[in-house]
Amino acid sequence: MSNNASALFLVYERLFAHYGPQHWWPAQTPFEVMVGAVLTQNTAWSRVERAIAALRQHGSLSAEALLALEPQTLGELIRPAGYYTIKTRRLQALCQWYLAQGGFAALQGWETPRLRTELLAIHGVGPETADDILLYAFERPVFVIDAYTRRIGSRLGLLEAKAPYETLRQQFEQALGLDTVLFKEYHALIVAHAKAFCRVRPRCQGCMLVQYCAVLCHCGERPLGEAGAAID
Numbered sequence: 180m181s182n183n184a185s186a187l188f189l190v191y192e193r194l195f196a197h198y199g200p201q202h203w204w205p206a207q208t209p210f211e212v213m214v215g216a217v218l219t220q221n222t223a224w225s226r227v228e229r230a231i232a233a234l235r236q237h238g239s240l241s242a243e244a245l246l247a248l249e250p251q252t253l254g255e256l257i258r259p260a261g262y263y264t265i266k267t268r269r270l271q272a273l274c275q276w277y278l279a280q281g282g283f284a285a286l287q288g289w290e291t292p293r294l295r296t297e298l299l300a301i302h303g304v305g306p307e308t309a310d311d312i313l314l315y316a317f318e319r320p321v322f323v324i325d326a327y328t329r330r331i332g333s334r335l336g337l338l339e340a341k342a343p344y345e346t347l348r349q350q351f352e353q354a355l356g357l358d359t360v361l362f363k364e365y366h367a368l369i370v371a372h373a374k375a376f377c378r379v380r381p382r383c384q385g386c387m388l389v390q391y392c393a394v395l396c397h398c399g400e401r402p403l404g405e406a407g408a409a410i411d
């Protein structure tokens with residue numbers, strides 16, 4: 180096992196020991212995951228939950244129902260998630276594609292590379308959104324790279340924060356092996372840690388990774404003197 184793989188597994192084990200299973204993605208259906216993946220672009224999940232609740236209450240949490248809505252009506256329903264005009268167009272583009280391909284049952288039979296390529300061709304679907312959908316809706320072993328992954332990984336010295344998305348995705352997938360269950364949990368744990376401790380301004384005191392970060396961290400924002408120094 181490479182040093183990078185050992186470090187990635189070690190970080191995973193520490194995060195899992197602290198936070199436990201995250202049961203992510205919180206959705207009742209794969210299609211709801213897809214909707215959430217678009218709505219969460221540039222938005223906190225708490226706001227997405229409000230938009231999804233509004234869609235559910237309106238009886239519009241299906242591709243057919245979302246497409247049947249007037250854009251203005253859909254925009255009002257998803258307004259809590261922000262950027263609602265843009266996201267209305269994106270959601271309806273996703274629904275159009277989804278239905279044209281035959282829905283979840285048909286798409287489930289596609290190979291992952293084909294599915295990923297087609298998702299990336301949909302208006303408003305970038306690599307992070309596509310990989311959220313692949314991992315959590317279609318249960319494919321694709322590692323999601325987001326801003327939290329870049330932040331924590333770079334602070335731990337595990338990756339280059341500004342490396343291209345595909346470089347980082349392949350780095351994780353090659354080091355960890357293609358494991359859907361692990362990838363789902365790992366990504367969710369990264370999100371949990373980025374919110375609890377490793378924020379933009381990190382709260383290193385009490386962090387379960389501090390002894391590794393003390394050696395490896397280059398963030399320069401931590402209240403540490405020298406590398407390896409203990410936090411009071």
Ligand code: SF4
Pocket residue numbers: 331334335376377378381382383386387388389392393396398401
């Ligand atoms: S020690 Fe600080 S910078 Fe390092 S992972 Fe923990 S919170 Fe982030």
